[in-house]
Amino acid sequence: MVGSRRATREGLTNAAAFARELAERGWCVVSGMALGIDAAAQQAALDAGGTSVAVLGCGVDVVYPPRHHRLHARLREPGGLLLSEHPPGTPARAGFFPRRNRIVTGLSCGVLVVEAAEQSGSLVSARLAGEQGREVFALPGSLHNPQVRGCLRLIREGAVLVRGVDDILAELTQWQAPAMPVAPRAEASGRNDDPLLRWLSGSPTPADALVGLTEARYRRVPAAPCWRWSWRARRRGSPVAGCASRHRDRIPGHSRPSPARRAHEPGPSDRGRRRRPAPGRRDRLSH
Numbered sequence: 001m002v003g004s005r006r007a008t009r010e011g012l013t014n015a016a017a018f019a020r021e022l023a024e025r026g027w028c029v030v031s032g033m034a035l036g037i038d039a040a041a042q043q044a045a046l047d048a049g050g051t052s053v054a055v056l057g058c059g060v061d062v063v064y065p066p067r068h069h070r071l072h073a074r075l076r077e078p079g080g081l082l083l084s085e086h087p088p089g090t091p092a093r094a095g096f097f098p099r100r101n102r103i104v105t106g107l108s109c110g111v112l113v114v115e116a117a118e119q120s121g122s123l124v125s126a127r128l129a130g131e132q133g134r135e136v137f138a139l140p141g142s143l144h145n146p147q148v149r150g151c152l153r154l155i156r157e158g159a160v161l162v163r164g165v166d167d168i169l170a171e172l173t174q175w176q177a178p179a180m181p182v183a184p185r186a187e188a189s190g191r192n193d194d195p196l197l198r199w200l201s202g203s204p205t206p207a208d209a210l211v212g213l214t215e216a217r218y219r220r221v222p223a224a225p226c227w228r229w230s231w232r233a234r235r236r237g238s239p240v241a242g243c244a245s246r247h248r249d250r251i252p253g254h255s256r257p258s259p260a261r262r263a264h265e266p267g268p269s270d271r272g273r274r275r276r277p278a279p280g281r282r283d284r285l286s287h
Contacts, residue, residue: 001112002113002116004036006035054072059091105134111129118150
């Protein structure tokens with residue numbers, strides 16, 4: 001979740017509300033612990049009992065901006081995380097913040113831009129998110145508010161217009177773990193019940209584990225015949241046709257041709273050769 005450092009009161013309220021609801025639904029809020037939208041979103045996520053990750057443009061032991069020393073200490077506790085690509089003790093520099101945006105977007109499933117001016121650094125984060133294959137979301141606002149013109153530009157360029165948290169989750173369905181129903185344990189009702197049923201459940205079980213649990217023995221299963229064949233392939237003498245011809249008597253509705261019929265069927269060497277009539281057939285035709 002990113003946005004303007006000089007956010008309006010409405011923007012701070014929206015950032016806190018979205019972060020709080022996302023945290024309550026089990027999502028982690030990733031931001032840069034900057035002034036404005038970043039700090040409001042991360043503070044609200046931690047207050048809701050959720051998790052939050054702050055990617056810094058300085059060392060992890062450096063508090064920047066200094067007024068966020070309480071948020072910095074809160075992120076060091078369980079539920080928070082401080083990340084930086086710089087070694088400890090590295091002071092904050094202006095060139096480090098645009099570079100850290102790629103880490104913020106890379107760790108996220110989607111990027112929500114709450115408020116952004118036309119020349120805001122949040123638009124850089126939105127561009128990086130699009131290059132990394134992440135979803136880009138934007139909150140609309142008033143046409144007369146210069147702090148939302150960047151969001152309106154993103155929406156015009158194809159970003160998802162967000163009215164609530166449900167609009168975000170509707171685009172992130174592939175990242176949500178579906179609830180898997182737990183299959184009830186099968187109860188043996190007789191001697192002929194399959195012993196594998198008692199070991200099956202809602203969680204996946206490897207085949208080797210099932211073999212070890214049931215002490216079953218592998219049985220060799222004969223390979224199924226190949227039924228894919230065609231008249232053209234059979235005329236060309238392909239191995240697929242040969243496989244089909246061997247198992248043709250097993251196909252329902254087909255029977256193996258008689259030796260007399262197979263003798264008159266054209267083979268691969270008869271291509272282009274004129275077929276001779278049977279003896280006596282020319283005389284019968286002449287009469």
